[in-house]
Amino acid sequence: MNFFDSHKKYFFAFFCVLCIVLAGVTTNRLAPTVFEKTFGLVLTPVHKGIDIAGEWVSKRIKAVTNINSLIDENMRLKEENEKLRLENSGIELLRTDNARLTELLDLSEKYKELDTTGARIIAKDPGNWYDVFIIDKGANDGLEKNMSVISEGGLVGRITECGFNYSKVVSIIDDSDAVSSVCLRTGDAGYVSGDYQNRGMCKMELIDSTAKISEGDEILTSPFSSIYPEGITIGKVLSIESSAETSTKTAVIEPVADFKHLDSVLIITSKHKNNNILFGDDIGETVSVSETEAAAVGE
Amino acid sequence: MNKFKYPVYFLIILINFILQTTVFESLSIMGIKPNTAVIAVVSIAFLQGELDGIITGLFAGFLQDSFFSLYIGCNMFIYACIGFVCGYCFKAFYKESFLLPLVLVAAADLWCSFAFFVFNILLRGYMNFFSFLMPVVIPELVYTVLVSAFLYRFIYSVIEMINSRTGYRRRLF
Numbered sequence: 001m002n003f004f005d006s007h008k009k010y011f012f013a014f015f016c017v018l019c020i021v022l023a024g025v026t027t028n029r030l031a032p033t034v035f036e037k038t039f040g041l042v043l044t045p046v047h048k049g050i051d052i053a054g055e056w057v058s059k060r061i062k063a064v065t066n067i068n069s070l071i072d073e074n075m076r077l078k079e080e081n082e083k084l085r086l087e088n089s090g091i092e093l094l095r096t097d098n099a100r101l102t103e104l105l106d107l108s109e110k111y112k113e114l115d116t117t118g119a120r121i122i123a124k125d126p127g128n129w130y131d132v133f134i135i136d137k138g139a140n141d142g143l144e145k146n147m148s149v150i151s152e153g154g155l156v157g158r159i160t161e162c163g164f165n166y167s168k169v170v171s172i173i174d175d176s177d178a179v180s181s182v183c184l185r186t187g188d189a190g191y192v193s194g195d196y197q198n199r200g201m202c203k204m205e206l207i208d209s210t211a212k213i214s215e216g217d218e219i220l221t222s223p224f225s226s227i228y229p230e231g232i233t234i235g236k237v238l239s240i241e242s243s244a245e246t247s248t249k250t251a252v253i254e255p256v257a258d259f260k261h262l263d264s265v266l267i268i269t270s271k272h273k274n275n276n277i278l279f280g281d282d283i284g285e286t287v288s289v290s291e292t293e294a295a296a297v298g299e
Numbered sequence: 300m301n302k303f304k305y306p307v308y309f310l311i312i313l314i315n316f317i318l319q320t321t322v323f324e325s326l327s328i329m330g331i332k333p334n335t336a337v338i339a340v341v342s343i344a345f346l347q348g349e350l351d352g353i354i355t356g357l358f359a360g361f362l363q364d365s366f367f368s369l370y371i372g373c374n375m376f377i378y379a380c381i382g383f384v385c386g387y388c389f390k391a392f393y394k395e396s397f398l399l400p401l402v403l404v405a406a407a408d409l410w411c412s413f414a415f416f417v418f419n420i421l422l423r424g425y426m427n428f429f430s431f432l433m434p435v436v437i438p439e440l441v442y443t444v445l446v447s448a449f450l451y452r453f454i455y456s457v458i459e460m461i462n463s464r465t466g467y468r469r470r471l472f
Contacts, residue, residue: 008349012383015357016376023372036365043317043366050321058325123320125367128331128435129415132367134320168366175420176369196425199330199434260330 031145032161032168040138040163047122048136055263114229115270116150117141121263122166131174131194135265138165148228148268154256155179155221155232156265172202172234173259180225181234184218186211192219192234192253200259202235207249209242219253229268304461308343308355311454315339316362331438334408336363338447340378341407342454344385346394352382369419377414381407394455404447405440412436 026033032040063070123134137143139162149156149169157171170177175194181204182189188211195203207213217237223230235255242249315335323332336359344352360375368374385403392399412435416428 008353008383008386011350012353012379015353015379019360019372019376019379021372022375023370026370026372032365033371036371039362039365046317047321050317054322054325123366124324126316126319126323126332126334126336126363127367127415128334128439129419130367134366176423196420197430197434 032163036161037163040134040166044122044134044136044163044166047134048120051120051122114268116266117143117269118264118266119167121265130176131171131259132160133169133171133262135167135169135267136165137267138163138167140164142269143167143267146227148232149265150232150268151257151262151265153233155228155234156257156259156262158227159267169265171259172255173200179228179234180222181219182222183207183211183213183237184220186213186217188213189222189224190251195252198252200255201238202253202255204237204251204253205248207251209247209249211249213237213240213249213251215239219251303464304347304351305354307457307461308351309358311339311343311457312336312355312359312362316359320366328442329438331435331442333442333446334411334439335443335446335450336378337381337407337411337443338404338450339454340381341385341404341447342400342451343458344382345388345392345400345403346455346458347386348389349383349386352386352389353379354382356380356382373415373418377411377418380414381410400451401444401447404451405444408440408443409436412439 117137119135119137121133122136125132135149143159143162145159145162147159149158149171155172157169157174157177159167160170160177161168171194172179172192173194175196178191178193180189181192188207190204190207192202192204195201204219215237219234219237221228221230221232221234233256235253238252238254240249240251319332319335323335326332340352340356340359343355356378357375360373360378361371363374364371385407388399388403412431413428416431420431421428
């Protein structure tokens, strides 16, 4: 120990070099390393336990404080339930009709139903920069890298790493990822990624300058995305800016999923095969495009 | 030398990490959470010296990196630096000072934000650090310093307990 005490600076320098080497080795790793998996294996049950305990406590508190509003809500929901039941019987008819007609037209491939599995969010990124979270299912439950994560009908993000019993999800409000997307009304394409200037919002970049996209338009995942299934709602356009330098438009998008109160999510487990990949990999494409863009600005 | 102390550091960091990723989520004000890992590393480094600071910092950084980062090493480096620099104040200042740990925590948190910006965001093409000052960096700094006023006292008493077990006692005069 005396040796370390007298060579603190070298000790420190050694660790700095070690960090840099580790960063270089792990930058483009395909799967989490053994250390991470082991830590995850041990910590996930702890995380889960605390999460469940926390939810139990907050539920008890809410039950006491909100009892009046709960009775009202219950009445309202019962009414709604009746209404929906009525509608449902009509829909059943339409469904059988639809199945018969799609069989006739051979359309079954296109609108395949997506298999989903539910998961709880057990830990969130402690920092204020990124929006990464950990869910309580992993490779043991059949999850894989790049599966899409949705909640309340809106896109949340994708799985970037799978441990044995946990997975890491990068959300769409995180700047480090981009989603190839399309405007429902006009069909304009662009890339959605997180927006640092407005926390909790997304921005859609590289929209064509002649696009007729306007405020309130709905944004969906693009059919050309190689990661996300097509047609998942991302959000609504809040405002649009056009940039003269790059002759593109940028739209600020309010995501449908409520990221502030997210506690459980759905993971789309069915594989979606895309044969007509035009834009290639989502992320690779944005990187190359933004590089060329940067070069153009530099000139 | 006290062999008992390293498990205690690891335990402090581990418990802090688990709480930080689960329960402290509900402490967030306008989406800003206090960075309690910085407080733990600064406190341990300030109370025990550079070496302990570096080791605690590396562990705290590794935990964050392995769960939430794109690669391992960034947070490890940031927290090891905090441990090393705050450890330098170990010899020079009274540990009972109320204000100095707060100043150290503020500086460490600023460094943490700045280094994180450089390693993760600057390298992806955003140049303007000042546009992040008001929305993220300053609120986090203020919140962290406020929390550290309480947390430093707590870690101080834990460390005091370890030191009293081995007979080594810090004297005020």
